[in-house]
Amino acid sequence: MARALVNVPTKVKRGDVVEIKVLISHPMETGFRPDPNGKFYPRDILRSFACTYDSEHVFSAELFPAVSANPFLSFTVVANQTGVLTFSWTDDKDQTQVQTAKIEVE
Amino acid sequence: MKSAAPVGALALIAALGAFAALAQIAEADRKSGSAFMSAETQQMQRDDGTNPGMLSALDGESLWKTKTGGAAKSCADCHGEAQTSMKGVAARYPAFNEASQTPIDLQGRINQCRQDQQKDTPLAPESRDLLALSAFIGLQSRGMPTAPPDDQRLTPFRERGRALWSQRMGQLNFSCAQCHEDNWGKHLGSAPIPQAHANAYPIYRLEWQGMGSLQRRLRNCMSGMRALAFPYGAQEFIELELYLAQRARGMPVETPGVRP
Numbered sequence: 163m164a165r166a167l168v169n170v171p172t173k174v175k176r177g178d179v180v181e182i183k184v185l186i187s188h189p190m191e192t193g194f195r196p197d198p199n200g201k202f203y204p205r206d207i208l209r210s211f212a213c214t215y216d217s218e219h220v221f222s223a224e225l226f227p228a229v230s231a232n233p234f235l236s237f238t239v240v241a242n243q244t245g246v247l248t249f250s251w252t253d254d255k256d257q258t259q260v261q262t263a264k265i266e267v268e
Numbered sequence: 269m270k271s272a273a274p275v276g277a278l279a280l281i282a283a284l285g286a287f288a289a290l291a292q293i294a295e296a297d298r299k300s301g302s303a304f305m306s307a308e309t310q311q312m313q314r315d316d317g318t319n320p321g322m323l324s325a326l327d328g329e330s331l332w333k334t335k336t337g338g339a340a341k342s343c344a345d346c347h348g349e350a351q352t353s354m355k356g357v358a359a360r361y362p363a364f365n366e367a368s369q370t371p372i373d374l375q376g377r378i379n380q381c382r383q384d385q386q387k388d389t390p391l392a393p394e395s396r397d398l399l400a401l402s403a404f405i406g407l408q409s410r411g412m413p414t415a416p417p418d419d420q421r422l423t424p425f426r427e428r429g430r431a432l433w434s435q436r437m438g439q440l441n442f443s444c445a446q447c448h449e450d451n452w453g454k455h456l457g458s459a460p461i462p463q464a465h466a467n468a469y470p471i472y473r474l475e476w477q478g479m480g481s482l483q484r485r486l487r488n489c490m491s492g493m494r495a496l497a498f499p500y501g502a503q504e505f506i507e508l509e510l511y512l513a514q515r516a517r518g519m520p521v522e523t524p525g526v527r528p
Contacts, residue, residue, distance in 0.1 A: 165323050165326055165327060167316075167317055167318075167322060167323065167326075168317075169315075169317030169318070183315075183317050183318060185317065185318060185320060185323065187320075187323040187324075187327075190477075230474075230477055231477035231478060232320045232323060232477070232478075234318060234320070
């Protein structure tokens with residue numbers, strides 16, 4: 163669907179609070195913007211974002227038309243075990259983009 | 269005594285000339301556009317994980333390896349790894365183009381390759397793919413000094429660019445130099461006026477919520493001056509780009525830059 167940049171520290175200590183940064187390329191077309199002929203560009207936004215740590219749901223967000231294009235999100239998790247972080251963005255057509263990143267806990 | 273007036277006038281003209289020359293920003297005072305940004309925006313540009321321009325550069329990387337056109341060749345088929353072959357290339361553009369005997373900028377050069385080598389239609393100005401390729405090629409020169417070529421054949425074009433730079437235009441009757449040489453560091457509305465060094469293009473501009481080339485930025489300034497902007501690819505723009513490259517000689521390339 164789109165290109166995403168995921169920033170997760172690869173090696174951390176157990177119990178560390180780690181910052182996760184995610185950036186995805188998406189137009190976030192609001193549906194309120196007219197084209198040169200006065201017709202509105204159809205709305206096309208990412209509606210939700212979720213992050214799971216192994217299978218545990220650790221973060222989610224709702225996105226709205228006022229969010230900028232190429233939305234950037236940053237949040238923190240407590241690194242308890244070596245595992246996989248799964249990030250998913252869902253758009254208006256219910257299509258989901260999934261990206262994963264490994265996190266290694268010492 | 270009768271001759272005193274013309275001599276005085278001449279002296280005045282000479283003094284004005286000297287003043288105009290002084291108005292040019294001294295080398296030690298030169299600052300990149302990023303120096304005028306908020307700390308948050310600077311941080312956004314510095315970190316490749318948060319710089320939205322990197323999304324475009326990564327698109328460019330995959331385009332670099334994509335075979336296209338009648339010749340079914342990719343950029344990589346001729347140029348190999350961009351990390352080595354394109355190192356420092358963007359810092360040298362615009363350069364002189366032997367075929368047309370005119371200067372050409374990086375985007376023009378990409379399209380020329382596309383037409384002549386790949387046998388494909390040129391990419392439209394400001395198209396996603398053209399910006400992505402130029403961001404990817406520009407990225408290979410990041411941190412290197414802007415190094416406009418010492419090509420005598422470029423001199424007349426560069427001089428025309430210099431003249432355009434101080435040419436008043438539009439209903440507001442402004443020249444580029446009036447803001448960016450004489451009044452940099454002050455504010456236009458709430459926005460600080462930078463020195464207009466073209467060392468980070470193509471840029472991700474937060475206001476645009478997308479990537480844009482130097483020519484888009486120049487058109488933007490021209491409409492701000494209530495002037496009729498030159499069309500994309502106009503000779504005037506290439507000449508201005510040449511002068512701007514000369515003006516930013518030695519300043520490190522920041523591509524892909526983030527600007528507010």
